[in-house]
Amino acid sequence: MQPQLIRELEALLGPQAVLSAPEDLMLYEYDGSVELGSPRCIVFPTSARDVAGIVRLANRYETPIVGRGAGTGLSGGAIARNGGIVIAFSRMNRILEIDAANLRAVVQPGVVNLDLSRAVEHLGLYFAPDPSSQKSCTIGGNVSENSGGPHTLAYGVTANHVTGLELVLPGGGIVRIGGKSVETSGYDLRGLLVGSEGTLALVTEITVRLMRKPEAVKTLLAVYDTLDDTTESVVEITVRAITPAACEMLDGFTLRAVEDYVHAGFPKDCAAVLLIEVEGLKEAVEAQAAEITEVCRLHRAREVRAARNDQERNLLWRGRKEAFGAMGRISPMYYVQDGVIPRTRLPETLRRIEEISRKYDLQIGNIFHAGDGNLHPLILFDERDRAQFARVVAAGGEIMRHCVEVGGALTGEHGIGMEKNELMPLIFTPDDIALMERVRAAFNPLGSLNPGKVLPMGKACGEIRVPPMPASTTIPT
Amino acid sequence: MSRPAQVPFTRLEEIAGGASVVTDAAEIAAREVCGALPAVIVRPADAAHIAEILRFAAAEQLAVIPTGGCTKLGIGSPPARYDIALDLSRMNRVLAYDPQDLTLGVEPGVRIEDLLRTLAEKKQFLPLAVPFSDRATIGGIVAANSSSPLRHAYGAVRDFCLGMEFVTGEGSQAKSGGRVVKNVTGYDLHKLLIGSLGTLAVITRVNFRTFPIPQAQGTFVASFSSAEAAFDFCRAVSHSVLTPQMVEIANPGTAALIFSGEISARIEPRTWSVVLSAAGQPAVVDRHERELGHLAGAADAEEFFPLSDAEAYSVHAQIREFPKLMMERAAAAAIFRVSAVPGVMAPLLGKLRVLAAQHELDFVSLGLASGIFHVAFLPQTESSEPPQSLSEVIAEVFRTCGQPEMHASSMLEWCPTEIKTSADVVWGPSRPDFELMRRVKHSFDPQNVLAPGRFAGGI
Numbered sequence A: 001m002q003p004q005l006i007r008e009l010e011a012l013l014g015p016q017a018v019l020s021a022p023e024d025l026m027l028y029e030y031d032g033s034v035e036l037g038s039p040r041c042i043v044f045p046t047s048a049r050d051v052a053g054i055v056r057l058a059n060r061y062e063t064p065i066v067g068r069g070a071g072t073g074l075s076g077g078a079i080a081r082n083g084g085i086v087i088a089f090s091r092m093n094r095i096l097e098i099d100a101a102n103l104r105a106v107v108q109p110g111v112v113n114l115d116l117s118r119a120v121e122h123l124g125l126y127f128a129p130d131p132s133s134q135k136s137c138t139i140g141g142n143v144s145e146n147s148g149g150p151h152t153l154a155y156g157v158t159a160n161h162v163t164g165l166e167l168v169l170p171g172g173g174i175v176r177i178g179g180k181s182v183e184t185s186g187y188d189l190r191g192l193l194v195g196s197e198g199t200l201a202l203v204t205e206i207t208v209r210l211m212r213k214p215e216a217v218k219t220l221l222a223v224y225d226t227l228d229d230t231t232e233s234v235v236e237i238t239v240r241a242i243t244p245a246a247c248e249m250l251d252g253f254t255l256r257a258v259e260d261y262v263h264a265g266f267p268k269d270c271a272a273v274l275l276i277e278v279e280g281l282k283e284a285v286e287a288q289a290a291e292i293t294e295v296c297r298l299h300r301a302r303e304v305r306a307a308r309n310d311q312e313r314n315l316l317w318r319g320r321k322e323a324f325g326a327m328g329r330i331s332p333m334y335y336v337q338d339g340v341i342p343r344t345r346l347p348e349t350l351r352r353i354e355e356i357s358r359k360y361d362l363q364i365g366n367i368f369h370a371g372d373g374n375l376h377p378l379i380l381f382d383e384r385d386r387a388q389f390a391r392v393v394a395a396g397g398e399i400m401r402h403c404v405e406v407g408g409a410l411t412g413e414h415g416i417g418m419e420k421n422e423l424m425p426l427i428f429t430p431d432d433i434a435l436m437e438r439v440r441a442a443f444n445p446l447g448s449l450n451p452g453k454v455l456p457m458g459k460a461c462g463e464i465r466v467p468p469m470p471a472s473t474t475i476p477t
Numbered sequence B: 001m002s003r004p005a006q007v008p009f010t011r012l013e014e015i016a017g018g019a020s021v022v023t024d025a026a027e028i029a030a031r032e033v034c035g036a037l038p039a040v041i042v043r044p045a046d047a048a049h050i051a052e053i054l055r056f057a058a059a060e061q062l063a064v065i066p067t068g069g070c071t072k073l074g075i076g077s078p079p080a081r082y083d084i085a086l087d088l089s090r091m092n093r094v095l096a097y098d099p100q101d102l103t104l105g106v107e108p109g110v111r112i113e114d115l116l117r118t119l120a121e122k123k124q125f126l127p128l129a130v131p132f133s134d135r136a137t138i139g140g141i142v143a144a145n146s147s148s149p150l151r152h153a154y155g156a157v158r159d160f161c162l163g164m165e166f167v168t169g170e171g172s173q174a175k176s177g178g179r180v181v182k183n184v185t186g187y188d189l190h191k192l193l194i195g196s197l198g199t200l201a202v203i204t205r206v207n208f209r210t211f212p213i214p215q216a217q218g219t220f221v222a223s224f225s226s227a228e229a230a231f232d233f234c235r236a237v238s239h240s241v242l243t244p245q246m247v248e249i250a251n252p253g254t255a256a257l258i259f260s261g262e263i264s265a266r267i268e269p270r271t272w273s274v275v276l277s278a279a280g281q282p283a284v285v286d287r288h289e290r291e292l293g294h295l296a297g298a299a300d301a302e303e304f305f306p307l308s309d310a311e312a313y314s315v316h317a318q319i320r321e322f323p324k325l326m327m328e329r330a331a332a333a334a335i336f337r338v339s340a341v342p343g344v345m346a347p348l349l350g351k352l353r354v355l356a357a358q359h360e361l362d363f364v365s366l367g368l369a370s371g372i373f374h375v376a377f378l379p380q381t382e383s384s385e386p387p388q389s390l391s392e393v394i395a396e397v398f399r400t401c402g403q404p405e406m407h408a409s410s411m412l413e414w415c416p417t418e419i420k421t422s423a424d425v426v427w428g429p430s431r432p433d434f435e436l437m438r439r440v441k442h443s444f445d446p447q448n449v450l451a452p453g454r455f456a457g458g459i
Helices: A001-015 A022-026 A048-060 A112-123 A139-145 A191-192 A229-241 A252-262 A282-298 A310-321 A323-329 A344-360 A384-404 A421-425 A430-443 B007-017 B025-030 B048-060 B114-118 B138-144 B191-192 B225-237 B254-256 B261-267 B282-298 B309-321 B322-331 B344-357 B390-399 B423-427 B434-442
Strands: A041-043 A065-068 A083-090 A095-099 A102-106 A162-168 A174-178 A202-209 A215-225 A245-253 A272-280 A303-306 A333-336 A364-369 A377-381 B040-041 B064-067 B085-088 B094-098 B103-106 B161-168 B173-177 B203-211 B216-224 B245-249 B274-282 B303-304 B334-339 B361-368 B371-381 B407-413
Touching: A001 A041, A001 A048, A022 A041, A048 A065, A048 A083, A048 A162, A048 A174, A048 A202, A065 A139, A065 A202, A065 A245, A095 B261, A102 A112, A102 B407, A112 A139, A139 A202, A162 A191, A162 B303, A174 A191, A174 B434, A191 B191, A191 B407, A191 B434, A202 A282, A215 A229, A215 A282, A215 A310, A229 A245, A229 A272, A229 A282, A229 A344, A229 B322, A245 A252, A245 A310, A252 A272, A252 A310, A252 A323, A252 A333, A252 A364, A282 A303, A282 B064, A282 B282, A310 A323, A323 A333, A323 A364, A323 A377, A333 A384, A344 A364, A344 A384, A377 A384, A377 B282, A384 A421, A421 A430, A430 B173, A430 B191, A430 B434, B007 B040, B007 B048, B025 B040, B048 B064, B048 B085, B048 B161, B048 B173, B048 B203, B064 B138, B064 B203, B085 B138, B094 B114, B114 B138, B138 B203, B191 B203, B216 B225, B216 B282, B225 B274, B245 B254, B254 B274, B254 B309, B254 B322, B254 B361, B261 B309, B274 B282, B274 B309, B282 B303, B282 B309, B309 B322, B322 B371, B322 B407, B334 B390, B344 B361, B344 B390, B361 B390, B371 B390, B390 B407, B390 B423, B407 B423
Parallel strands: A041 A083, A065 A083, B040 B085, B064 B085
Antiparallel strands: A095 A102, A102 A202, A162 A174, A162 A202, A215 A272, A215 A303, A245 A272, A245 A364, A333 A377, A364 A377, B094 B103, B103 B203, B161 B173, B161 B203, B216 B274, B216 B303, B245 B274, B245 B361, B334 B371, B334 B407, B361 B371
């Protein structure tokens, strides 16, 4: 039956659009997380009609379907957990329209995030969501995961920038929700679909808002000798209601790895730095930068300096955005967390992470979106050491439990996926989850679309999933 | 019309307490929804009460509509059934306010005016400059997705609401989102409740992020001889580096409603007006005044001038209360909420104005330069019955907005009940996504307990 499915897919899309050899499947069995799952085949549609045809075929063969952009996701969202067909959107990568006058762009899901900003740069515009993977991640993936990035502190996450979607429903129907207008009458289906992690529908076209580049940008680097001073600065920036465009923290351990790799001029002997960016009219930028500098000095920053030019600024940001990659220099693998906490709880949370690091004898690097309380502790490990890996999983669970205890959330931007779906009961009651299951069934009645994601499967409630051992030593970045 | 229902009051009294079950005629009349009256009003104290009431209503096949300040019950299509008004006024507490974290959690019955006063003590606010501000409650504002001119800079409820707790039509207490400013844990079900007119669930808690009140503020008015010139100016503003908080475009008829005193004396009656505000450091406000003035000059503005604080206060209030002003002006007004990209707004409003003229109706419009407008068709003479032309024009508006090149979405927010003969009159012709909305409704409220018939597609 399955070879027949592949033949039918080849007949539908052409043989060049279907991969099923074992060596090809291997390339699609992982994403940016520590999860694995092998699909039966990969297909490369070029239109919504192709996608609808694939979905109808899959239904006939009762085969699961998983949508996939660039595979940079960090929670296993694009992994074929139950096998089946992976629909790779890499050939649906055209920017269909740039409507500069109305600050909109219409794109196919496979368009790379940064490519859209580059395509509108000459118009003084950009696409605001800027995940660290923006050089490779796709806008379709951003929509699925409701991706964030450093600058979402000021400009909001993907959901705030999507006005319209074209969907292929799990039954094979094609429906548009929203469009170019700011709002559409009826229930806010866009709000539900963005961030639904590919479990409700496949997105085949996206209409996004474009933003005007600010007049002035100032990037500050504040250097600290203690973690507490660093986090207290973030709290005070929030309390004073200063609204930087981005406020990122890198701890000393992470910095040393980054600096050896990027050579951005980060001091290697400090406890932590804050990378803070203010944007807007030059008057506003100057005033905010002055106030932020004052706050940092008040909290004993040993140095606060501003990037002198675009080159310095880009280097600092390269350090931040490539920090995950830099970790590969000092550890074979890492496990990245994505918990969120109320911003005023940062100091105690960082102390707690230090305790957990000691308790489990693990190296944990901290690099995160401090301004909105979105933590990314990186737990380093060597996958050959199975005992260590069990400690990694336990430490990750403990960090997440702390986030929940202080009133936070399991994930700020990476998604639940197959990594944290069994942890959902930490936040949600059985009634909450039952309602989410019903909403999922309303769109995806057979559960054929991205099965085993977001909602718990009920086997090991409240437990972090122990992922399979990674097969290779490749460092995901 | 509501059928006469035998509502077993005693059970409701057991649930919410005797004093919380009300049948007073004036109170009942205040909770009219498009001509339908409830048999009884119940005032629950908490989510547990609501859950019990809804389970009871489902078992007895009674229909329930949640109410707050009763200012927007006229929005939506007429309910097919309506037995119990669920008055949330007892649930009026601020449950959590962390000014240091700039987050807030409130019950639905909190009045926006009271809440803004509480936030102002900490120099913070919510960007909800909404109509009926003296009575409107958070629950109603969220359920009707009230539009605010501050949306230009701060977004709408969906953009600063962090999560909600609610009770579904089945009487199940549920929640989504959370209290932190960034969160992708689970489905964002709360976004579905925004603008749902109480058809999916009864909101019991809303979490928001709050915003600092800017140091300084300035408001400016520019007037233009044509819609095109006004929209060109707004496009120039949106493509500049300036960051105004509010950019509202008013047609000539609207100016008479929102301006008074010296301002109206300075504005020619035939001109289009743009009201802008800037906020932040004083230097930022000064620069806006300077450069907005230049841009207005370049767009051939007839006038450009700043408002005094007192004038600004009054103009902001009139803009905020615009739907109410229109209803006061004509009982038989048909008021649409129209959303379209800015580039088509001028021609779209032009077409709608022609429609109004053809049907001998007055036409007023006010909206955000980013493309959300209230447009009203007003009878030129007061009469006890709405003119036939009003029904005709309503169908024409949906046809005009539905043209593909318009990229527009519209709904009829307010009109006389007599005209609302079907859900299509209010929500427009059926769309393919209505079927998805029906499925969503069924997930939340399978027995159709909550405001049946009030929503798009007869949901």
